[in-house]
Amino acid sequence: MPVKIYLAGPEVFLSNAREMLDVKAALAREAGFTPISPGDLLIPPADTKIEHGCNINAVDEQMMIEADAVIANLTPFRGIAADTGTSYELGFMCALGKPVFAYTNVAANHFTRIMRYYGDVSTQDETGRYRGADGLSIENFDMADNLMLHGGIVRRGGVVVVSDAPADALYTDLTAFKECLAIAARKLL
Amino acid sequence: MPVKIYLAGPEVFLSNAREMLDVKAALAREAGFTPISPGDLLIPPADTKIEHGCNINAVDEQMMIEADAVIANLTPFRGIAADTGTSYELGFMCALGKPVFAYTNVAANHFTRIMRYYGDVSTQDETGRYRGADGLSIENFDMADNLMLHGGIVRRGGVVVVSDAPADALYTDLTAFKECLAIAARKLL
Numbered sequence: 406m407p408v409k410i411y412l413a414g415p416e417v418f419l420s421n422a423r424e425m426l427d428v429k430a431a432l433a434r435e436a437g438f439t440p441i442s443p444g445d446l447l448i449p450p451a452d453t454k455i456e457h458g459c460n461i462n463a464v465d466e467q468m469m470i471e472a473d474a475v476i477a478n479l480t481p482f483r484g485i486a487a488d489t490g491t492s493y494e495l496g497f498m499c500a501l502g503k504p505v506f507a508y509t510n511v512a513a514n515h516f517t518r519i520m521r522y523y524g525d526v527s528t529q530d531e532t533g534r535y536r537g538a539d540g541l542s543i544e545n546f547d548m549a550d551n552l553m554l555h556g557g558i559v560r561r562g563g564v565v566v567v568s569d570a571p572a573d574a575l576y577t578d579l580t581a582f583k584e585c586l587a588i589a590a591r592k593l594l
Numbered sequence: 595m596p597v598k599i600y601l602a603g604p605e606v607f608l609s610n611a612r613e614m615l616d617v618k619a620a621l622a623r624e625a626g627f628t629p630i631s632p633g634d635l636l637i638p639p640a641d642t643k644i645e646h647g648c649n650i651n652a653v654d655e656q657m658m659i660e661a662d663a664v665i666a667n668l669t670p671f672r673g674i675a676a677d678t679g680t681s682y683e684l685g686f687m688c689a690l691g692k693p694v695f696a697y698t699n700v701a702a703n704h705f706t707r708i709m710r711y712y713g714d715v716s717t718q719d720e721t722g723r724y725r726g727a728d729g730l731s732i733e734n735f736d737m738a739d740n741l742m743l744h745g746g747i748v749r750r751g752g753v754v755v756v757s758d759a760p761a762d763a764l765y766t767d768l769t770a771f772k773e774c775l776a777i778a779a780r781k782l783l
Contacts, residue, residue: 415730417731418730418733419729419731420719420725420731422731453736454734454735454736455735455736455737455744455745455748457735458736458737458741458744458745459741459745459748459749461741461745462741462742462745462746462749463745465742466746483673483675483711484672484673484674484675485672485673486672486673486677486678487678488740489675489676489681489739489740489742489743490740490741490743492678492679492681492682492685493681493682493685493740493742493743493746494685494742495682495685496681496682496685496686496689497686497688497689498689499655499682499686499689500658500686500687500688500689501689522672530609536609540608541604541607541608541672542606542607542608544647546643546644546646546647547643547644547647548643548644548647551678551679551682552647552648552650552651552679553654553679553682554678554679554682555644556644556647556648556651556652557651557655557682559644559648560651560652
């Protein structure tokens with residue numbers, strides 16, 4: 406039985422999206438998986454933008470339902486945290502009880518990135534919790550992103566592979582993806 | 595039978611988190627629901643930060659499994675998009691097939707916020723897709739956030755209530771939350 410793996414991540418937004426999705430799919434095939442990528446299917450036409458977005462959601466959710474596992478690219482996207490669509494998909498697969506694996510191309514962890522967001526200025530409240538100038542607490546769990554994401558993966562026996570890609574290859578460097586694939590292959594194949 | 599509603603959102607990070615969670619829970623009770631909020635239970639102690647984070651994830655996921663529905667606060671958090679933890683939780687509840695409702699306190703939609711991120715400078719590629727200076731495509735679906743989130747809600751018959759809170763009440767204004775509660779109550783109670 407082929408093991409189908411859903412490749413979640415913000416690659417769909419790249420100017421070379423098709424190429425990147427194809428390269429990741431080829432690597433997944435080489436590792437022994439049957440890859441499923443968002444954007445692989447034709448999207449049914451729609452009368453409104455919202456309906457069009459809903460049609461894409463429907464196709465992607467169906468792909469996740471058919472997949473046996475997921476590798477999610479949690480590289481921070483347009484800001485300090487993972488892409489929200491990828492975060493949704495990771496939660497979706499965790500709820501379905503499917504094996505989950507993830508990677509990020511940014512070595513600085515969630516805490517470090519939030520600290521930078523606050524210009525590395527923070528205070529500690531009476532419970533020892535770090536807070537930014539706006540009073541918001543700064544999660545400090547040695548994790549790559551919000552604890553729901555990283556914790557959801559670790560608790561299911563998955564891994565979060567952390568790499569340190571050059572700034573100009575943040576969404577194209579595949580070092581961490583390959584390592585993630587190898588780990589997933591050892592667990593699932 | 596009480597209908598249990600999980601209150602997802604970045605309120606847990608506020609300096610007055612307890613107060614805000616309590617106010618939201620009280621409003622949910624007034625609307626006829628049994629509220630469940632992250633942070634309501636004692637978290638088992640742990641030896642490492644990662645284990646502690648995992649314990650919080652476990653408690654929150656258990657709450658979602660016990661809940662009958664969710665109201666997610668998708669107000670942009672430390673950037674232009676929703677909190678990644680809340681995005682994960684929304685995907686989790688969608689996969690479980692539970693009714694989902696959401697709101698945001700920022701009226702500018704996902705497209706408008708991404709455009710602002712690029713200083714309102716964009717180009718259109720040969721397919722008509724808008725792209726930022728970094729080449730990344732700018733989702734243009736009249737949605738409040740990434741299409742997986744907004745589409746996942748709409749496709750399930752839920753709503754995304756959009757409000758326009760003052761900047762200093764972005765995480766405390768409850769106008770949209772109350773409207774969302776009223777809609778959820780009409781559908782579920």
